Amino acid sequence: MATKPISDPQAAPVANDKPFYGPQDVAGIDYARDLANPGEFPFTRGIHPEMYRKRTWTMRQFAGFGSAEDTNERFKYLLGQGQTGLSTAFDLPTLMGRDSDDPLSLGEVGKCGVAVSSLDDMRRLFDGIALDQVSTSMTINAPAAILLAFYIAVAEEKSVGPDKLRGTLQNDILKEFHAQNEYVFPPRPSVKLVTDTIEYGTHHMPQWNTVSISGYHIREAGASAAQELAFTLADGMSYVEHALERGLDIDEFSKRLSFFFDVHNDFFEEIAKIRAARRIWAKVMRDKYGAKLERNWWMRCHAQTAGVTLTEQQPTNNVVRVAYQALAAVLAGVQSLHTNSMDETLALPTENAVKLALRTQQIIACETNVTSVADPLGGSWFIENKTNEMEAEANEIFREIDDLGGVIGAIEHGYFRRSIADSAIKQSLAFDSGEAEVVGVNKYVEKDYERIDVLKIGADVEKQQVARLQQLKRDRDAKRHQQSLEALRKAAADDANVMPFLIDAAKADATVGEMMEVMASVFGRYDGGPEW
Amino acid sequence: MTDHPIRILLAKIGLDGHDRGVKVLARSFRDAGFDVIYTGLWQTAQSTMLAAMQEDIDVVGVSLLSAAHLTVMPEVLRHRKELGIENVPVVLGGIVPEDEHHLLYEMGCAAVFNPGASVEGIVEKFKVLAADRKRLSLSEAIAGYESKNNAALGQLITYIQRDQVDGKWTPPAGSAKVFGITGAPGVGKSSLIGKLGKAMCEKGFKVAVVAVDPSSPVHGGALLGDRLRMMWGEPGDNFFIRSLSSGKEYGGLGPHCADVIRALDGYGFDYILVESVGAGQSDVAIRDVVDKTLLVLMPESGDSVQFSKAGIMEIADMFIINKCDLPGADATEGQLKSAVGTGRPICRVSTVRSEGIEAAADLLLN
Ligand code: B12
Ligand SMILES: Nc1nc2c(ncn2[C@@H]2O[C@H](COP(=O)(O)OP(=O)(O)O)[C@@H](O)[C@H]2O)c(=O)[nH]1
Ligand SMILES: [Mg+2]
Numbered sequence: 096m097a098t099k100p101i102s103d104p105q106a107a108p109v110a111n112d113k114p115f116y117g118p119q120d121v122a123g124i125d126y127a128r129d130l131a132n133p134g135e136f137p138f139t140r141g142i143h144p145e146m147y148r149k150r151t152w153t154m155r156q157f158a159g160f161g162s163a164e165d166t167n168e169r170f171k172y173l174l175g176q177g178q179t180g181l182s183t184a185f186d187l188p189t190l191m192g193r194d195s196d197d198p199l200s201l202g203e204v205g206k207c208g209v210a211v212s213s214l215d216d217m218r219r220l221f222d223g224i225a226l227d228q229v230s231t232s233m234t235i236n237a238p239a240a241i242l243l244a245f246y247i248a249v250a251e252e253k254s255v256g257p258d259k260l261r262g263t264l265q266n267d268i269l270k271e272f273h274a275q276n277e278y279v280f281p282p283r284p285s286v287k288l289v290t291d292t293i294e295y296g297t298h299h300m301p302q303w304n305t306v307s308i309s310g311y312h313i314r315e316a317g318a319s320a321a322q323e324l325a326f327t328l329a330d331g332m333s334y335v336e337h338a339l340e341r342g343l344d345i346d347e348f349s350k351r352l353s354f355f356f357d358v359h360n361d362f363f364e365e366i367a368k369i370r371a372a373r374r375i376w377a378k379v380m381r382d383k384y385g386a387k388l389e390r391n392w393w394m395r396c397h398a399q400t401a402g403v404t405l406t407e408q409q410p411t412n413n414v415v416r417v418a419y420q421a422l423a424a425v426l427a428g429v430q431s432l433h434t435n436s437m438d439e440t441l442a443l444p445t446e447n448a449v450k451l452a453l454r455t456q457q458i459i460a461c462e463t464n465v466t467s468v469a470d471p472l473g474g475s476w477f478i479e480n481k482t483n484e485m486e487a488e489a490n491e492i493f494r495e496i497d498d499l500g501g502v503i504g505a506i507e508h509g510y511f512r513r514s515i516a517d518s519a520i521k522q523s524l525a526f527d528s529g530e531a532e533v534v535g536v537n538k539y540v541e542k543d544y545e546r547i548d549v550l551k552i553g554a555d556v557e558k559q560q561v562a563r564l565q566q567l568k569r570d571r572d573a574k575r576h577q578q579s580l581e582a583l584r585k586a587a588a589d590d591a592n593v594m595p596f597l598i599d600a601a602k603a604d605a606t607v608g609e610m611m612e613v614m615a616s617v618f619g620r621y622d623g624g625p626e627w
Numbered sequence: 628m629t630d631h632p633i634r635i636l637l638a639k640i641g642l643d644g645h646d647r648g649v650k651v652l653a654r655s656f657r658d659a660g661f662d663v664i665y666t667g668l669w670q671t672a673q674s675t676m677l678a679a680m681q682e683d684i685d686v687v688g689v690s691l692l693s694a695a696h697l698t699v700m701p702e703v704l705r706h707r708k709e710l711g712i713e714n715v716p717v718v719l720g721g722i723v724p725e726d727e728h729h730l731l732y733e734m735g736c737a738a739v740f741n742p743g744a745s746v747e748g749i750v751e752k753f754k755v756l757a758a759d760r761k762r763l764s765l766s767e768a769i770a771g772y773e774s775k776n777n778a779a780l781g782q783l784i785t786y787i788q789r790d791q792v793d794g795k796w797t798p799p800a801g802s803a804k805v806f807g808i809t810g811a812p813g814v815g816k817s818s819l820i821g822k823l824g825k826a827m828c829e830k831g832f833k834v835a836v837v838a839v840d841p842s843s844p845v846h847g848g849a850l851l852g853d854r855l856r857m858m859w860g861e862p863g864d865n866f867f868i869r870s871l872s873s874g875k876e877y878g879g880l881g882p883h884c885a886d887v888i889r890a891l892d893g894y895g896f897d898y899i900l901v902e903s904v905g906a907g908q909s910d911v912a913i914r915d916v917v918d919k920t921l922l923v924l925m926p927e928s929g930d931s932v933q934f935s936k937a938g939i940m941e942i943a944d945m946f947i948i949n950k951c952d953l954p955g956a957d958a959t960e961g962q963l964k965s966a967v968g969t970g971r972p973i974c975r976v977s978t979v980r981s982e983g984i985e986a987a988a989d990l991l992l993n
Pocket of ligand 3: 816817902
């Protein structure tokens with residue numbers, strides 16, 4: 096039996112061990128019903144007929160470290176190197192909704208991303224960048240609505256209205272409970288907050304993706320490909336249902352929901368996963384939720400190569416892994432892509448490492464000619480069989496989730512965390528036994544492999560950021576600040592949409608930590624549900 | 628000593644939420660026969676080392692992927708010193724640049740592991756460190772206990788639990804009130820004990836907790852998960868938690884649980900809360916070691932027929948319905964009232980919302 100790649104914890108179904116596939120493996124497939132041409136329902140083959148012939152994917156490298164100025168400089172560097180969209184990584188305090196001067200932030204300010212505690216930080220982050228010209232994505236979840244409020248307020252200062260803003264707020268709180276652990280409030284009020292941003296975006300930000308429904312984190316935390324697929328789409332359906340409950344029109348809000356998948360090592364499985372995602376989503380949107388506009392049946396997605404597959408040992412090998420994963424993403428027809436840097440296991444990427452990762456995408460786009468035809472693998476017996484199999488496995492998992500009372504019920508039962516941890520353990524056992532081979536780590540090991548440069552963030556970033564924040568807290572108009580927070584508290588307690596109140600508070604120089612605290616006083620804080 | 632499980636603590640400190648690695652390790656250590664306490668996300672250096680002291684941990688493992696190790700580890704080692712447990716080795720794992728390893732060894736870390744480290748190798752290293760650990764001798768532990776040294780108390784409990792005191796010592800009599808807290812897995816016993824303990828400490832009482840978790844029947848190791856739910860802030864000396872694995876033959880309670888309770892009593896705690904696994908017939912055993920038994924239930928946990936079937940219903944002295952933030956609390960309370968009649972108090976709480984805690988604590992205090 097063939098060795099299973101590490102990306103496949105669920106011990107692949109027997110069918111996958113077949114030496115080859117043939118017509119009998121796609122016997123039940125009806126071309127018009129199950130595949131159709133690219134750009135046609137159910138979009139298995141892609142959402143556009145011409146795919147990358149018309150426009151290549153957006154190359155979007157996740158970036159953020161140190162102070163707002165440091166990251167601003169990196170943004171400008173990446174735009175200068177031909178990157179076409181910005182993607183902001185925040186530091187752990189910001190991700191957890193804490194100010195840089197919070198005692199719990201000690202030692203973590205600016206370390207894993209950029210520190211943004213106030214409107215002023217956001218202003219410096221986007222200094223000199225025309226917000227009506229770029230598309231910006233922000234990887235932020237529990238405090239997402241607050242960071243969006245900062246962004247809107249900064250744009251307003253540059254005379255750019257919210258309707259002109261293009262970009263994506265990750266804002267996917269459900270997967271925080273499953274995988275990324277950046278939740279603050281309990282599940283229900285957390286989803287209410289997401290629904291607030293969907294509602295606000297639908298009315299005021301027609302070009303803004305309000306939620307990036309993410310499988311990436313679920314997969315990186317240990318899930319199998321099928322679990323990633325199913326958990327992510329189930330989360331998507333949950334957001335749709337909450338928005339419908341809010342009284343929003345399916346055809347108005349759903350066009351701004353986007354997705355985010357991981358691209359792991361098992362080349363064909365990953366392509367099948369994304370193809371299956373498009374087919375499932377199209378059917379669900381049209382047939383279950385009754386969306387009428389064709390574009391609302393599209394599963395548009397960003398993809399990122401799998402950080403967890405990269406190794407500390409022989410780090411230049413990572414360039415090769417990333418290239419294969421990126422190629423899989425492109426063959427699957429994604430809308431935007433982040434390629435990981437070779438120093439992934441060492442620290443945040445150096446400028447050189449991130450440039451090489453960007454070049455990896457550019458080489459695929461410019462030199463391989465894979466962009467000349469949509470869904471080149473469509474019709475492959477293996478790929479179509481695998482796509483069916485992914486869909487069937489996902490449907491099985493949807494049933495399990497339904498049985499637990501839907502996504503929130505399943506969170507409360509610990510279903511997601513347990514399933515993911517189970518899969519992670521299987522992968523770890525496979526690695527330790529040598530069944531899963533990783534070049535340079537348990538196969539072809541070299542003791543003295545060549546080391547590469549590592550980015551270091553100095554401690555002065557934290558000192559400077561804390562000093563500046565405390566200055567801001569002293570200098571601001573205390574009365575206006577207090578009133579804005581009081582209005583926010585009242586809105587939260589009255590179950591009103593908090594977005595306008597967050598924007599007001601942002602302009603009154605209320606900080607991330609302060610706004611989170613006010614909302615926590617109404618929503619409560621979540622202690623974490625079952626661990627396993 | 629070798630036939631007793633090695634006790635290790637795995638900790639995530641700070642805001643870092645990367646828990647894949649630490650969870651994989653926790654399970655692997657359990658399967659290798661260790662007793663594993665994982666303290667969960669977002670801990671402080673102080674709460675981690677305090678736990679190591681109370682639990683008499685053989686090796687502490689800290690997992691940091693947040694690049695905060697040069698801030699966090701000095702703090703961990705400072706608290707280790709302040710608590711007088713420098714005999715506990717501390718191991719670091721995660722994203723640690725190679726050129727910083729020497730700094731960590733110099734400050735006192737016993738080992739550093741990076742991505743790609745094999746779990747087998749890690750387990751072996753922990754075994755060696757645990758074997759080399761210099762514990763207090765029995766007489767040192769007893770002397771420390773008598774002079775009210777918490778680190779000594781932690782280590783003496785281990786001697787008691789392992790039946791190594793040999794009748795050489797009996798604890799002085801105390802005046803603690805001992806409560807058994809029982810109920811089905813997942814109803815929120817540990818969370819409730821955390822909140823009750825806090826409320827009682829804030830009133831100036833000294834509270835000890837004995838939490839019994841099931842051992843894994845296959846490997847003899849255990850994941851002791853109660854502590855994770857009980858911890859709060861920086862509790863200091865007045866809140867002492869000890870996790871025990873139930874062992875194979877002892878049903879709901881761990882070996883020598885009663886002796887451990889006696890030692891805590893003699894040490895001067897005002898209240899001792901004993902959490903026991905499950906709510907089956909075997910838990911009736913809890914009544915022999917406690918003054919009062921408190922049964923924790925949650926909404927929709929069963930109809931009245933099921934209530935009356937469980938033997939535990941008869942022996943419970945009071946009832947707490949937890950998770951009253953969830954739907955169905957009224958119905959459950961109604962059914963419970965008709966099943967148990969009057970005379971035994973029923974109290975409603977929600978530990979996540981911190982509602983009803985005061986009233987529940989008052990039930991115990993009066
Ligand atoms: C998986 C992953 C994630 C997942 C985490 C899922 C989860 N619940 O764990 C997701 C996608 C959610 C994620 C998010 C983020 N991540 Co991340 N993530 C990784 C990644 C790719 C792999 C980590 C992993 O789980 N590996 C698999 C496990 C099994 O291995 P391990 O944890 O390394 O453990 C092994 C050893 O290190 C060691 N070990 C680890 N701990 C311990 C403890 C002890 C006691 C011992 C003995 C041994 C030991 O033994 C284990 C077995 O070999 C790493 C990069 C990498 N390849 O290492 C980045 C990485 C850790 N992430 C990083 C960052 C920045 C983030 C974010 C802050 C990004 C952002 N700004 O939004 C967020 C923060 C999330 C949070 N809440 O903290 C950075 C950290 C940078 C730094 N330290 O300088 C890294 C290094 C990537 C990078 N180069 O940028 N991430
Ligand atoms: N909704 C809700 N969940 C709770 C409450 N108390 C505890 N939980 C959750 O119930 C789960 C089990 O709690 P735990 O204290 O470990 O239960 P134990 O097994 O009885 O000790 C955890 O996920 C808790 O977060 C509560 O009051 N309301
Ligand atoms: Mg418990």
